[in-house]
Amino acid sequence: MDLSQRNPIENVFSTKDEKISIAGWVQQVRNLGGLRFIQLQDRTGIVQVVLPKKKVSEEIFNIDFQEGDIIAVSGTIVSNDGAPKGKEILPSDIEIINKRTQEYPISISDKIETNPDKRYDYRFLDLRNRKVAHIFEIESTAAYAIQQWFKDNDFLQFFSAKIVGSATESGANVFEIGYFDKKAYLAQSPQFYKQMMLMAGFERVFEIGPVFRAEKHHTSRHLCEYTSIDFEISYINDQRDVMKVLQGVIGYALDTIKSSRADSLEELEVQIDDQPKEWPIITIPECNDVLTNEGKELDLYEDLDAEAERIIGNYAKEKWNSDFVFVDQYPWKVRPFYTMKDDENPRLTKSFDLLFKGQELTTGGQREHRVDILSTQAVEKDFKLEDVDSYLQFFRNGAPPHGGSGTGIERFVQKILDLPNIREARLLPRDPTRLHP
Numbered sequence: 001m002d003l004s005q006r007n008p009i010e011n012v013f014s015t016k017d018e019k020i021s022i023a024g025w026v027q028q029v030r031n032l033g034g035l036r037f038i039q040l041q042d043r044t045g046i047v048q049v050v051l052p053k054k055k056v057s058e059e060i061f062n063i064d065f066q067e068g069d070i071i072a073v074s075g076t077i078v079s080n081d082g083a084p085k086g087k088e089i090l091p092s093d094i095e096i097i098n099k100r101t102q103e104y105p106i107s108i109s110d111k112i113e114t115n116p117d118k119r120y121d122y123r124f125l126d127l128r129n130r131k132v133a134h135i136f137e138i139e140s141t142a143a144y145a146i147q148q149w150f151k152d153n154d155f156l157q158f159f160s161a162k163i164v165g166s167a168t169e170s171g172a173n174v175f176e177i178g179y180f181d182k183k184a185y186l187a188q189s190p191q192f193y194k195q196m197m198l199m200a201g202f203e204r205v206f207e208i209g210p211v212f213r214a215e216k217h218h219t220s221r222h223l224c225e226y227t228s229i230d231f232e233i234s235y236i237n238d239q240r241d242v243m244k245v246l247q248g249v250i251g252y253a254l255d256t257i258k259s260s261r262a263d264s265l266e267e268l269e270v271q272i273d274d275q276p277k278e279w280p281i282i283t284i285p286e287c288n289d290v291l292t293n294e295g296k297e298l299d300l301y302e303d304l305d306a307e308a309e310r311i312i313g314n315y316a317k318e319k320w321n322s323d324f325v326f327v328d329q330y331p332w333k334v335r336p337f338y339t340m341k342d343d344e345n346p347r348l349t350k351s352f353d354l355l356f357k358g359q360e361l362t363t364g365g366q367r368e369h370r371v372d373i374l375s376t377q378a379v380e381k382d383f384k385l386e387d388v389d390s391y392l393q394f395f396r397n398g399a400p401p402h403g404g405s406g407t408g409i410e411r412f413v414q415k416i417l418d419l420p421n422i423r424e425a426r427l428l429p430r431d432p433t434r435l436h437p
Helices: 009-013 116-121 130-152 191-199 239-260 262-267 284-293 306-320 371-380 389-395 409-417
Strands: 019-031 035-042 045-052 070-079 087-098 176-179 182-186 204-212 225-234 281-283 324-328 351-356 359-367 402-408
Touching: 009 019, 009 035, 009 045, 009 087, 019 087, 035 070, 045 070, 130 204, 130 225, 130 239, 130 262, 130 409, 191 204, 191 225, 191 389, 191 402, 225 239, 225 409, 239 262, 239 324, 239 351, 239 359, 239 402, 239 409, 281 284, 281 306, 284 306, 284 324, 306 324, 306 351, 306 359, 351 409, 359 409, 371 389, 402 409
Parallel strands: 045 087, 281 324
Antiparallel strands: 019 035, 019 070, 035 045, 070 087, 176 182, 204 225, 225 402, 324 351, 351 359, 359 402
């Protein structure tokens, strides 16, 4: 067989042709005396190849198949109500392309549960489980949709440095690295560079790229490396303008997944509910009232913890039938120095979190663009001005009012699919204990 001319397995179930040639790896072999079955898999799906002893050549029937072998099959598509999706292949020719040389170190089916850490050790095999593969196909769809929305709405895509000379937010969760004879850090976000691009006059910019956090947490929602969806826009009135953009891009990605990945969602037994036209907004003071009514006491100027986020998420679902809710006016105490303070209460800010199904998905808001105030706030947050001078330089030659946000794509996919751990939505998870593969 000319492998470059092979058909994707999904064509078995859609083509009107009777003959087909496919290739993939053997996912399962069953021997029933005079009848053998092979489950053959490629990136598009799984098909059953049937080998009745009386209908195939002796040579084909006696081929020694094992899970993991790469084979090419040419044959006839036949109907069988007992086969997956009602069709299977009766082969006229089978060629073994390559043989497996070791036993599988993990299970690639749902019949045997493998420890997650061992699965991540062998992620290339773990992905042969179609349910695992669907996660990353959906994640890819999300990324494509997000890029398309930004393109359609006149945003410039840019690519920022990931080795930086100073911490973006704080020194507590930053990775320090050696950079020749200097200290350097892995970027916690592209925040400074997004703002630099606005000061250069681009007005609407976005980036999808890696960020690094030295998080020592071993939780279901934290990673040391993840992919962030960042955007920044100029000439805003306040943080509500940022919220509108965020709802546009996240809503578009969600609708795209719902329409173009319906089969994947069905196989994962996930349903994406319709959302209200306008996502609800609740301020931090209003949140505190809701939490108090639910028996949760939280200081007005403290961050929401995981329990508080769940309570607010449930409240939004019950009151507005929305999986999304903006929590506005976050406390200054828990926000970075470049955040703009609230006009009426300087202990609050013009910043927000977007919660998705009761978990923080996005942090965003209006940035402080007045360099004198920005310098004061940097000192207030214990930064030395000389350490952030290159950042402050952006604002000394005219800076428009602006804002933006950062969203973790892994958390987005985790909550869409209701995955128990964010590591399930990260191809190669990095946490305090994982550095391989």
